[in-house]
Amino acid sequence: MVAAVCLRNVHKVYNNTCVVNDLSLTIQPGEIFGLLGPNGAGKSTTIRMLTTLTRATQGDIVVSGYDVYRQKAEVRRQIGVVLQQTSVDGDLSVWENMEFHGRMHHIPNPQRQQNIDQWLAYVELAERRDDKVKTLSGGMKRRLQIARALLHQPKILFLDEPTVGLDPQTRRRLWEIILDLNKHKGMTMLLTTHYMEEVEYLCDRIGIMDQGQLIEMGTLEELRSNHGEGIVMRKTDDRWSYTFFPTLQDANQFLEQQSDKTGMMTRPSNLEDIFVELTGHNLD
Ligand code: ADP
Numbered sequence: 001m002v003a004a005v006c007l008r009n010v011h012k013v014y015n016n017t018c019v020v021n022d023l024s025l026t027i028q029p030g031e032i033f034g035l036l037g038p039n040g041a042g043k044s045t046t047i048r049m050l051t052t053l054t055r056a057t058q059g060d061i062v063v064s065g066y067d068v069y070r071q072k073a074e075v076r077r078q079i080g081v082v083l084q085q086t087s088v089d090g091d092l093s094v095w096e097n098m099e100f101h102g103r104m105h106h107i108p109n110p111q112r113q114q115n116i117d118q119w120l121a122y123v124e125l126a127e128r129r130d131d132k133v134k135t136l137s138g139g140m141k142r143r144l145q146i147a148r149a150l151l152h153q154p155k156i157l158f159l160d161e162p163t164v165g166l167d168p169q170t171r172r173r174l175w176e177i178i179l180d181l182n183k184h185k186g187m188t189m190l191l192t193t194h195y196m197e198e199v200e201y202l203c204d205r206i207g208i209m210d211q212g213q214l215i216e217m218g219t220l221e222e223l224r225s226n227h228g229e230g231i232v233m234r235k236t237d238d239r240w241s242y243t244f245f246p247t248l249q250d251a252n253q254f255l256e257q258q259s260d261k262t263g264m265m266t267r268p269s270n271l272e273d274i275f276v277e278l279t280g281h282n283l284d
C-alpha cells in the first residue's frame with residue numbers, strides 16, 4: 001500500500017533558523033493524524049511543505065506516491081487544503097467561491113455543478129449558496145473552506161488549525177464533519193492543532209511537535225501508557241507539581257499512603273501533561 005504521506009529527514013530553514021528540524025513521519029491511507037504543538041512549533045510550515053506551497057530546505061516529501069517537488073500537479077490533484085487564514089473571498093457568493101475553485105481545478109460541467117451541490121449540501125450551506133461569504137459566521141466560512149477543498153474529490157485533506165477561534169459548539173460540529181469524512185468517505189487527514197481535546201477526540205495517531213522537532217508520536221493509548229496513565233497533582237505555594245504513575249490505581253494507592261494529603265489529588269493523565277513532561281512548558 002502506498003503511504004498517504006511520507007516525510008524523510010525534512011528540514012526547513014528561515015533566516016538561519018531551523019523551524020522544522022529533521023522531521024520523519026509516515027501516514028497511512030485512512031488515518032487521521034494530528035500534529036499537536038504550541039504556536040511556532042513548525043506545524044503550519046510542515047503543512048505548507050506537504051501541500052507544495054513552500055519548499056523544504058532538505059529532505060524528501062512524498063504525498064500519495066508523488067514527489068512534492070517533481071510532481072507538484074499530481075500532488076495537488078490528490079489533496080485538499082484548509083489553511084488557517086480564512087482564504088475564502090468575502091465579496092463573492094458561496095457558489096461563486098466554489099465555482100472559481102472548480103474552474104481552477106478544471107472540473108468540467110455538469111460534473112462541477114454536481115460536485116458543488118453535493119458538497120454544499122454536505123456542509124449544510126446549500127441554502128446560503130447565493131449569499132456573500134462576508135455575511136457567513138466563522139463556522140460557516142470554515143465549512144465552506146472544507147466544501148471547497150473537497151470539490152475536486154481529493155484523497156487526502158490537510159487541515160491547519162481547523163477550529164481555531166471557533167466557539168465550542170461550532171468546533172464540535174466541525175469535528176463531526178471531519179470524523180464523518182474519514183469514517184464514511186475514507187478520507188485521509190492530517191490536521192494541526194494546539195487544542196489537545198481536538199487530537200484526543202479525532203486522531204488515530206498523534207505527533208507532538210515543539211520547536212521544529214517531532215518529540216513524540218503514537219496513539220493516545222500508546223502515549224499515555226508510555227508516560228503513565230495516572231497523575232498525582234500536588235499544590236505547594238500556588239504551584240502544581242505532577243507525578244506520573246503507570247495507572248490511575250497506582251496514583252490513587254500512592255495518595256492513600258500519604259499521611260498528609262493536603263493539596264493533593266489524582267486524575268487520569270492527558271496530552272497536556274505529556275507535553276509538559278517532555279518540554280517543561282505548556283501547550284499555549
Ligand atoms: P505553528 O504552525 O506551529 O504555529 P509555524 O510553522 O507557523 O508554526 O512557524 C514556525 C516558525 O517559523 C515560527 O518561528 C515562525 O515565525 C517561523 N516562520 C514561519 N513562516 C515563516 C516565513 N515565511 N519566514 C520566516 N519565518 C517564518
